[in-house]
Amino acid sequence: MVNDPIHQFRIHNIFGPWNIFGYDIAFTNSNLFMGIIVLVITAFLLLSASKKSLVPGRLQSVGEMWYGMVHNMVDNVLGEEGAAFFPLVFSLFSFVLVANMLGMFPYFFTVTSHVIVTASLALFVVGLVVVVGLWKHGLGWFKLFVPSGVPIVILPFISLIEVISFLSRPISLGLRLFGNMLAGHIVLKVFAGFVVSLVALGLGGIIGSLAPLFMAVALTALEFLVAFLQAFVFAILTCVYLNDALHTHH
Amino acid sequence: MDANAAKLIGAGIACLGMGGAGIGVGHIFGNYLAGALRNPAAAGAQFTNALIGAALAEGLGIFSLVVALLLLFVK
Numbered sequence A: 001m002v003n004d005p006i007h008q009f010r011i012h013n014i015f016g017p018w019n020i021f022g023y024d025i026a027f028t029n030s031n032l033f034m035g036i037i038v039l040v041i042t043a044f045l046l047l048s049a050s051k052k053s054l055v056p057g058r059l060q061s062v063g064e065m066w067y068g069m070v071h072n073m074v075d076n077v078l079g080e081e082g083a084a085f086f087p088l089v090f091s092l093f094s095f096v097l098v099a100n101m102l103g104m105f106p107y108f109f110t111v112t113s114h115v116i117v118t119a120s121l122a123l124f125v126v127g128l129v130v131v132v133g134l135w136k137h138g139l140g141w142f143k144l145f146v147p148s149g150v151p152i153v154i155l156p157f158i159s160l161i162e163v164i165s166f167l168s169r170p171i172s173l174g175l176r177l178f179g180n181m182l183a184g185h186i187v188l189k190v191f192a193g194f195v196v197s198l199v200a201l202g203l204g205g206i207i208g209s210l211a212p213l214f215m216a217v218a219l220t221a222l223e224f225l226v227a228f229l230q231a232f233v234f235a236i237l238t239c240v241y242l243n244d245a246l247h248t249h250h
Numbered sequence B: 001m002d003a004n005a006a007k008l009i010g011a012g013i014a015c016l017g018m019g020g021a022g023i024g025v026g027h028i029f030g031n032y033l034a035g036a037l038r039n040p041a042a043a044g045a046q047f048t049n050a051l052i053g054a055a056l057a058e059g060l061g062i063f064s065l066v067v068a069l070l071l072l073f074v075k
Helices: A029-048 A058-078 A080-103 A115-145 A155-167 A169-199 A203-208 A210-246 B003-014 B017-038 B040-073
Strands: A013-020 A023-028
Touching: A013 A029, A023 A029, A029 A058, A029 A080, A058 A080, A058 A210, A080 A115, A080 A169, A080 A210, A115 A155, A115 A169, A115 A210, A155 A169, A169 A203, A169 A210, A169 B040, A203 A210, A210 B040, B003 B040, B017 B040
Parallel strands: none
Antiparallel strands: A013 A023
16 A cells, blocks of 8 residues: 555664574664654754853753753652752653654654653653652552551552552553554544545545645644643653652652 | 454444543543633643643543554454
């Protein structure tokens, strides 16, 4: 099929594969774009911070807004103790944001549309929550699963539900980002495919193809919003989950 | 019925979960807007909470996508 909407997510090797310890290790287009993402973030932040003028220019303003937004978020949700986690949240936010935004360019590869990438990020975050919680509060951290003020009769069920909801966090955190990026790009491709197949029908089709064309343009705008929103949501949920590790009384 | 056809029908039925996520997200933003119009001064501070709620509600809708994908691609 010419207009295969899944084709854009295909991973192909650029270098390799090399056989290392029985695994096929290769440098793929996914790796290439991860490298580009890190390069873009680093270059942009270095460039925007290079002038350090008192009245910021355009570039410096964007850099300051980027930094200030994440800083506000960490400060509001985590408070004073959260300052140690600011670099982590900032890195996660920047990586996801730039990955989503770069994915919006035609022919570019969307790193976050692969569940292995988002699930690794989410597992790392929730694993960190467990480690930090146990390190800060010891075994008392498990009081997180035993809410206070609940009648003793239903407490076991509530605890069970709390444990299950905690265990579903890495799944939902990773799948939310993956699902949004995957579904958004497939929808864009499907509407673009409508345009192509309508134009092939002749003059009437060309006039009719204007509708899916405008729809594709509108969806592109929506996808830019979603790209930003999902990065924001990923970062803020990281903060909310880390808050469980830092402050157990709730 | 052919097992493969049943899988495809199941994947289609799994998309109904999207409606639930739509109801949830609509509820959250509708109520946020209603509250924001009553007290615009407090609206800005609560927008983040609205987004968290929407993200959590939407996450459950994404699970139905995963069920559909599992039905389609897991042999």
